[in-house]
Amino acid sequence: MCPSCIVHFDAVLGYLKALNIPYLIDKQLVRGLDYYTRTTFEIMVAGIGAQNSIGGGGRYDDLVTALGGPPTPSIGFAVGLERALLTMNKQNTPFPAPKNLDVFIVEADEEASGAALELLFFVRAQGLSADKDFLGRSLKAQMKYAAKKKARFVAILGKEELNRQIVSLKDLASGEQSEVSPAEIKEEIRRRYR
Amino acid sequence: MLNILTTRPRGTNDILPDEAPRWQYMEDVFRQLCQDYGFTEIRTPVFEHTELFIRSVGEVTDIVAKEMYTFTDRGERSLTLRPEGTAAVARAYLESGLNSGPQPVKLYYLGPMFRYDRPQAGRYRQFHQGGVEVFGTNNPEADIEVIALAVDFYRRLGLQNFELHLNSIGCKVCRPVLKEKLSSFFKTRQKELCLNCQERLEYNPLRILDC
Incomplete structure (x- = not known):
């Protein structure tokens, strides 16, 4: 050289040494x-x-x-x-857990179908990640599908919930269920994530 | 029998939904790291004029001689899918006039590269690289900036047992002297070299060292 x-x-070698x-x-x-x-x-x-x-x-x-x-x-x-x-x-290096779906909207009956789609876009507009069924699955099959999609919460919406202007929000991690208004979903989810 | 409609080309890979989060994570770590070191992103096309790689990577390198995906487009231009990132970034640095702004210019890129290589573990014909370039300074501190960033990338990912190997191959003043010395040394032992290296003896004796 x-x-x-x-x-x-x-x-270069001197700086490498200095920086350990x-x-x-x-x-x-x-x-x-x-x-x-x-x-x-x-x-x-x-x-x-x-x-x-x-x-x-x-x-x-x-x-x-x-x-x-x-x-x-x-x-x-x-x-x-x-x-x-x-x-x-x-080397089995750990990776961070992938971010899963916040909430899966479950349609409990036919009467709720239009409202479920609206609810889906409402919670997305609030900044949550959300999905629903598109194949007309039964209630049970929707719950199973939500679990398979690794949703943290399901929001169940049927005739009865519609009448009372609420949704049944189920935490799939703890199994706990509560009734909240659509506007309260985001806050309830935030609270339970902690 | 191979169903060509449902089989990806040899040496390519699908990153499926199960694995995509790991890729996103590596890319996020790389982007954040580059930003932390004051680099900004540049995105160049995946294909360039073939001549660019011949001039920069070098005509007698394995990459240019054997590994490029080169094609003629409908306008009769010879184009090549980029086999590495630096040549295109240097081309864009000149073409865009970044070379006449404040120096040094610190750029990073992330994306697919293409080489017609023999596929093996961790080696694909379409593969992905993240890279950085510092243009416009010969300060050895810039060498440290880039070396430290590389080491930091693997540290942040949590990789273990990696080693930094370092060398200096000289400049255009001293490299020809070194090449000459190597060439005359290896010529005395030409018969002991592999066929590939006997070829390299003529054009690029430095590469014999890394056979």
């Missing part, structure tokens, strides 16, 4: 692309086959000039998401 490349590389980022010098690391200059690096992990690089990059001080631009020293890297995911799965 020429003196200025040596100075540059020493500075452990590294290994690997003289065989040259990368498969022509545009690299000076610093090259790879993140390696054991146990995902012979191809154990999961990301890497380096300087490409001459790339912009090669494309006809002014001298523009630059550096970058890329991570492979498939390889990161494969490694995480192999």
